[in-house]
Amino acid sequence: MLSDVLNPDLFASAIRVATPLALAAIGGTICERSGVVNIALEGMMLVGAFFGTAATLALQGTSIGPLAAVWIGLATAVATGALFSLIHAFASIDLRMEQVVSGTALNILALGLTGFLMESFYGHPGSTDAVRETLPQVFNFPVAAAGSGLLGTVWTWINTLLFSHSPIAYMAIAIAVIGQWALYRTRWGVRLRALGEHPRAADTVGINVRRGRYAAVVISGALAGLAGANLALEQVGTFTENMTNGRGFIALAANIFGRWTPVGSYLASLLFGFTDALQIKLQLVSSAIKVPPQFFLMLPYVLTVVVLAGVMGRAVAPAAVGKPYEKE
Amino acid sequence: MPLLEVREITKVFPGVLANDKVSMTLDAGEIVALLGENGAGKSTLMNVVYGLLSPDGGEVLIEGKPANIHNPRQAIDLGIGMVHQHFMLVEPLTVTENIVLGREPVKYGQVIDLAFARRAVLELSGRYGLKVDPDARVMDLSVGMQQRVEILKALYQGARILILDEPTAVLTPAEVRELFGVVRSLVDEGLAVALITHKLEEVLAIADRVLVMRDGRLVGETRPADTDQAGLARMMVGRDVVLRVARTPGSPGEVVLSVDDLEVDDDRRLPAVKGVSLNVRAGEVVALAGVDGNGQREIVEAITGLRRPKAGSITLRGKDITRATPRQTIAAGVSHVPEDRHRRGLVLEFDIAENMVLGDHRKAPYAHGGIVSTKAVADTARKRVADFDVRTPSIHVLAGALSGGNQQKVVVARELGRDPDLLIAAQPTRGLDVGAIEFVHEQILAERDRGKAVLLVSLELEEVLSIADRILVIYEGLIVHEVLAEEATDEMLGYYMTGGGGSKLSAPVEKGGS
């Protein structure tokens, strides 16, 4: 029974579950580093997931074929996530709106808009049709390449853990590493950190605060859109109403737990991913251990609270986060 | 041809004419002081030159050519650098990162060439004698050190014109002298320096030329050799001013506040107060003098219950209040004028009446059984507004809509109106103009004369010397010197405020330090 839970698939699915969280969390990191709070990650993911699916469904029957369609769907998800985030950027940077309020409005708007469009396009609430092809696994090494025995077991672990994923899972890891490097080693990164800590200082040396913050918000929207594409086009294969189910908020917590760094955000997401993967595995055996499935379903949310409570006192947010910048 | 020329600059803020056709020039190799009270328009003018504000009229010329400066970037490109009153440094970034920010040397398009940047910083710091650690994080540096980083930043950006906005407000006398040395050497190298200040003695010490501003207008120009403090003060205020409050010696009675071996940690959980003992008696003003960040804030917060002491004891009239909450210390008779009225003193979104009873709001007559008596609150507010001359059309104006001086009067009125046994006044005149400073000083002295104990925390030596009876100098969390006010001098206090770092100070200091 233990092997039903503790097997390579558990860890592989931890990475799978972590991927959308990590992408959104890194988006949150970049956005908050620039000084803008983004609680609309949830809505941006939803928008990306919906339009990515819609584009795929619309194109998969055409001559380009279902595989090209799903890639275009991915691009659409990124683009619409970014486009939707422009509203948040405009509200918080130009209108100097309370950023949490703007985020809330966008979350509700995204829920309404995706639901409305789904019914208008497909005639029924709930879910869209399934896309014909989801994004394929990147590597396809034979499972039994190393035969059975110890070597075979090791290979199964390596193959499942490292080589069983679809493209966006690898993208997320790459984005985390490159993001981390860029944040500390590039001009963009140094300026981004300056924006979130002391925008006036950045302004006085001629850095365009507005442009820098816009870029950060839009990047976060694009990443959230990619996270949505991962959910809809890689993992599930359809769009379901409110399919993000609080992931945007968990991503924000992961960003805090990861201390506003891309790699930290990824690792924190991995922890949540592991909890969630464990939860799914445990559900399979829940009848045997006689624990209601709801208790497993609660796990990620409980963990979020515990982590936040444990880390909060020591984590220091960017000093200017949430404060609109106003020239005198 | 002057390096910088400003022609008839006009700047309008909602309801205020901040600059009214101001013209001035600045030549290479000279230091011009812009003197004026708070709100006279000095910073506004320089912010226009630096591109932070756009003027409503007039023009700026650099080497005779009209310069269209719409943002700091353009100003920097024209060779204008500015060191702001509140430092424009990004605290978690390193010294090097801060200095090159906005003009980062890059390779491959985006990657910062840190080695190159570091070398550039070291070279500049060597050339002008401004020693810094290029890899230190700014948040770990002292204020004086941060100012050096600011100056280096301007030099790195190629400044030929350097604007210094109230550069000495946060410095010790020794650091001031050092800064002036640096400024002089910069000017000798051919830079032009504009110095914004409201301190008369500084103007006389360093400036080549003085421009005096009042109410947005340029009201006079002179040279230090042709004037003295009283003359400058008259130009600045437009009337004769008493430079020090007339004061009679206090008559100290019994001990009201007694602090023993107090140890307190700061926000970063590092020791900030390392065993301080002091007492304040009824009818005396004791000043805690020191440079910002030497533990004063932590002492005050410990006494008022805002911060938990790590060790030691605090007693008020024999009653132990070491671990009292703010509510309990207020009840015990402690009033506190906090160092930053916006941060801790006022609820800006509350009206004056609501602010007037903050801290007394649970007590009769303002509340009975948890129900607020708006009439009692309004009556008290009206009385205090009248007593303390708060300029407002109504007690229902929001505190945030008042001027800085009137806001401070509201805080002082509330804290004194409570009729405390002990008044703690931290930087009670920060950011106020001469008139308001006089008023606050008079109120504090009146309180003393009514037999109250007053603990004044200040880094302004003027203030300390003019209203304290006894002065305690604090340095790095320890009381390093105690002296009666009539025996104290600027130089002596400055000596101890810098930890007796005699090597930085010139001859006259040793006299006072004995």
Added chain:
Amino acid sequence: MAGRPEIVEQRDWTGIAIKAFSPVVSVILAVLISSLIIWAFGKDPVAAFSALIRGSFGSMNYIGETFLSAVPLMFTGLAVAYGFRSGLFNIGAEGQLFMGGLAGAYLGVVLGGMSVFIALPAIIIAGALAGAAWAFIPAVLKARVGAHEVITTMMFGYIARYIVSWLVTGPLKAPGPIPQTDLIGAGAVLPRIVQVFPALQLGRAHMGLLIAVGCAALMWFILKYTTTGYESRAVGFNPLAAENGGISIASTTVKALCISGALAGLAGVVEVLGVQGRIFDTFSSGFGFTGIAVALLAKNNPIAVIPAAILFGALSAGSSLMQLEANVPIKVVSIIQGLIIFFVATEPFVSKWIARRRKEVTARAQ
């Protein structure tokens, strides 16, 4: 630095007018934009909104349905507003509502046999306490370690739903195939308005409306005339200054979030006792989240929460007729809500901009 003018002018009527009318303008703008969206999808916006209006105010019965939908929104609107006034964003009112509803459903069965005059008040108070208790842990986490309430109350919302989902499928499940609790007893049923005032033929609308209006009045009084309200507002605006004035930030925060939770709990218990008679997985259609929109539209003013909740209640009550007659998906209501929040939140910017323009003009004229 330029000083501010010493004397502040007399009342700024234009500013006040902008503040007062901005919710109305926001609603109009939201309706216009959603009309465009409806029109873009080939539906008739005029037919849609006329159906929406008839379906919410077209008859006494429809008005009753509007009130029925508005009551939980009044409570959650008040809950969120009280949080905002104290500087807290209670985004998890939904979870507190579930806990209030759970208490109501459980006690409604247990105490349902008792007299209405004992059972009803007892259960309602228990529902409020359950909501407060559910807000208590996030409140303490906020006060002690600074864990942001936006995330913790949200997470507690999910946890509450799973607890209810577990109870209605397991320990508290009523016999039968549907996962729900037993029907509450007669003594626990909140009477309909028509039963108490026969002249008001308001269909299913129940006396919870009166309780909600009473709570709004009470909250207005608390904020304006009690030291609790004074301290909540002080901490909400400037916690450090409040602390300096002897107000404990931690206990005020805990108290405020618990009051907010209690109001959300009332939404749940009143919904169970007045409408559903039991609790099940989906007994709330996002009242906690719509409460945010209500509070923002009302600008956190407890009295203004009443009309704001009625507006949102009307949107939800009328949307079925809109779908039926104009074939417009109900989800359009969420779009309208999102847009309203958005436009209301732009008001400070708009009024500041107008004020600046006016002052610039007068300053130049001088």
